[in-house]
Amino acid sequence: MSVSETRTGAGRRRAPASVYASAALRFLGVVVVTYLGLLAVTFFIGRVIPIDPVLAIVGDRAPASVIAQARKEYGLDLPLYEQFVLYVKNALTGNFGRSVLSTNPVMADIARVFPATIELATLGTIIGAAVGVPLGVLAAVKRGSLVDQIVRVIGLVGYSVPIFWLGLIALLVFYARLGWTEGPGRIGIAYEFTFTPITGFYLLDAVLQRDWGAFRDIFGHIILPAALLGYFSLAYISRMTRSFMLAELSQEYIVAARAKGLSESRIIWLHALRNAAVPLVTVIALSYAGLLEGSVLTETVFAWPGLGLYITNSLQNADMNAVLGGTIVIGSVFIGINLLSDALYRMLDPRTRTR
């Protein structure tokens, strides 16, 4: 590899195209292997659990001939490895079959409920990071002080108090008593039938249609559960930020920055936090991925029609197609987020770029 040659050029050097090509190939390989692993695990789980998918579809009173026919139709009479190939093929085309519960294709169901979860998780993570990171920085800078203790308690409460209880209390206080926010659900009854979703992300849809009344209503609905999820992830993010910052602030380059006569705020926010951001990105990304799974408890309390609620309902009704479809979607999202945080990591840390 002619990396050293390209370095001698003036200014910022660029890696040759072949480096990018091989990196992209490696990247693709990782995706394929991880995804196959995910499919294998879900397939295996689907086969070993004591639920007969055929029985769930045709019902337990169907005659033996119908059961045999259904078995054939779903490819369940084939050898296991052929079933797996079929399974992979279906998964790749997004064909998870129909949901027993809703009778819709599972993919259509997920397309309906997933945006609700994404919207909630995104807003929650934004709140969690926007509040958690500064709190963590503050706690690290004022280590051992009252501020540090307060941040510690805030985090501890967020981490240990059951989220459904907090949710109910929040509804009671901010919706029922104070009337500052809207109640459960994604959208109020006044807009429910006039509002047409385009993308499924209601806030975005309202903006696209310049329907500000609906926007305010939707925001009033989402803010409470989002703040709750944000608080939950804030607890973790602020703790991690604090410890990453403490590690950075004790480094020699911080002494050097002080010796240069830089201002304390520049040292903290530009030098230390910029270095702490490298591992922090992974923490925030994983916490985001966790929220994207759909937080069942929050979605239940706030009657939020999201993925967590959908999968839980499906599970309780032995709707295996829906459960497996949902699992694979969540798994894919997890893989995607991990790759994204990997890419961000590379962007933030120059040491990981040159090899």
Add this chain to the structure above:
Amino acid sequence: MKPLLDVKRLGVRFPTRTGTIEAVRGISFTLGRERLGIVGESGSGKSQTGRAIMGLTPANAEVSADRLEFDGIDLMKAPPRLRRDLRGKRIAMILQDPKYSLNPVMTIGRQIVEALRAHEAVGKAQARERALAMLEAVQIRDVNRVYDLYPHEVSGGMGQRAMIAMMLIAGPQLLIADEPTSALDVTVQLDILRILDRLVGESGMGLIFISHDLRLVSSFCDRVIVMYAGKIVEELPAAELARARHPYTRGLLDCMPRIGEQRHPLPVLDRKPEWAL
């Protein structure tokens, strides 16, 4: 003429749960526009002395002094803002290992420019010009390339040159070099010393050279202070090192091997508790 730096009974203490650790115990010295070497083993308080002058002792440290004056400024009474303005601008410090003392996610050029712009209102283009000139002054050949490199992309010697450039760009009158060559290869050490020698000589700044290497210090400095357990045990002109009287200094000198000699085993330091009194 008033000295550049006047230190009288400087002390640095670290209160801990099990009692107070006295890192520096009432040392006094003055410094003009000369080169002063401070020698001592690890834990002798030489680094904390340098950091106390910079105002960079750890947050839990207690610094006391009957007098700590830089160019007529009472550093003990100076407000934090003034001390910050002095740092980098008039008193600078070179740290030991460029691997750790340069910010890993910032290019070398940006770190140098930042040091300059913290003290002078110069435009971006002009700051870049000055930084490039400074990199040239520390004998980096391909300055435009090095300017855009990250610290991990350069060698230790190159990193330490960048460090020197970063600390000298604002033109300080006093430079504290805290083990500036200890982390480097022997061959590179000489290069770095030569660069320091020339830059210090040209600008006529005062230098405090902190090291554990007695011979290196004596060949590089005008005057040598030997520290042991937070105190100065001996102070003498570098040329008269051979006439050192204190048993600790003698011990340090005696345990150095000489080319062509046959001494087995080499004598080791025999520390006496009364030295620390």
